[in-house]
Amino acid sequence: MRFLLSSDEGDVIRGWVVPDNPQAISRVSVCIEGSRVAEVSAIHADQNFVKFGWHATGQCHFEVRDTDVPGLAGIERLEIYDVDTNVLVYRRLPRTGLTDKKAILLNAHIRPETVIQTALFPYFRQSYFGIGRFPDEILRAMFDTVTLDSCLMAGSIIYPRYEGHFVQSGALTMLLVHDPFVEMASRLTWLRERASIAANPEQHWRLGNLVEAAAFTLDYDFTDVKSLKRLFRMMPEPAYHLLYNPLTRQLSTHVPEDRLMPGSSIIAVEVLSRIDVVGHRDYFEAFMASMFHHLGIEAPLPLPLPISNETLALAELLRGMRFARDMVVYDTVLSDAVRASVSKNWEA
Structure with missing residues (x-):
């Protein structure tokens, strides 16, 4: 549709x-x-x-x-x-209390930022979530049309592909960066949660090319370092693609199939600097406060959803593994830079 x-x-x-x-x-x-x-x-x-x-x-x-x-x-x-x-x-809706801006919330996390979406929803006439699943032609039309002047669009999209549309329409762009090892752990658990779908011949089509990747995760123990090392040696290509520097890929490529090069990290940093509101999950309150300020919203700041202990424990194991560190080396640079900048300005 x-x-x-x-x-x-x-x-x-x-x-x-x-x-x-x-x-x-x-x-x-x-x-x-x-x-x-x-x-x-x-x-x-x-x-x-x-x-x-x-x-x-x-x-x-x-x-x-x-x-x-x-x-x-x-x-x-x-x-x-x-x-x-x-x-x-x-x-x-009546214009009273609504922002008149078009806002793009870039979702860099494998799971939608539902707390942010819920907090913003009452202040926009139109809200579209999960826009990463929309056809390209529809996205370009939505980004360009002048009728969507109080509109929130949220989802995981490749930013450089549409950046020109955001500039032309004067859209406010927003991005919350996550710790790369927490993100990798979240993606692995996300795959495992869908293993039952992958095993169902009537449902596995929902996973696209990630069917093999989801089923693959069941053979490994996420609490054991040796098992995780085997996982990284044996993982199928779609799983590798999902885990390898996803933030850098989102900020430096134009189509999902583009390969990341050493220069991609530089491109990602330059693109990141042009996004209007950038925050770090470790400073969630600062991100929400800055976003509300730019949108002219006066409301209590929401609390982030807690990250499960299982995911945090897996992230710490991954942080100590060379294979995992190599897979998010570009994203680590981005995350550390954003965290340092937010920490300096928020606590000043």
Whole structure:
């Protein structure tokens, strides 16, 4: 499914939804205070969708008008969802208390930063999470459109691929850096948690090329150094790709298949310096305070989710292993630099 809001002019809301079924005519539902009050089908065809191979007829553009929702222009709060998937397409809110910025929260952690997303959600008209799974064409449209002026987008994306769009649209970019060994431990435990999915022939497609990597982790003891050494010697290539300097890869490449070179570390440092708000997980409060300041938000600072003792113990074992240190040598430079900068400025 692909979608985008085109405009909200008060008495008419325009947008488009391309359904997963290329033969289907897209439909959206309008909800007010949690109740569905109207269902609107697409009425306009766009041949570009046909050319892209997204849809058979291109009939994907919808218009919500006063005839569909009486008094539409005067309704301050409403939501528009795709009927088939129940995905939020648009949310109208009063401007009071909302930021007018477009903000990009880059998720460098294997797990979404749900605490940050939850803290920011009430202050944006639109919020899109998990944008790393969105098609490239949709991401570029979302980053460029002027209608998303109070919009939070969060997820794991390769930053240089879209940096020009952020600059052009004046988006506020934000990144929280994690300790590289805690991140590596988190990625290993994340893989192990999905081993049961990898073993299920009806579900393993959800893991893409990480099926073998997830299943592989079950053969090793994360509390034993010798077992971990064997893991690093025998790991399949997708697991290696997931663990090898992931932050540097996110900040210095343009496509997931790009190889990291010695110069990638320099590129990553330069790109990092251009991100508006950069923080370190060890100084979570400082990151949240800086982010709230840039967005004009006045609210209590949330506490981070605790990292499990199992993950922290694994991180300490990895920190003492040469194989592991070699795999995050670039990310260690980035993490240490950010931690030192934040520590100096926050405690001054």
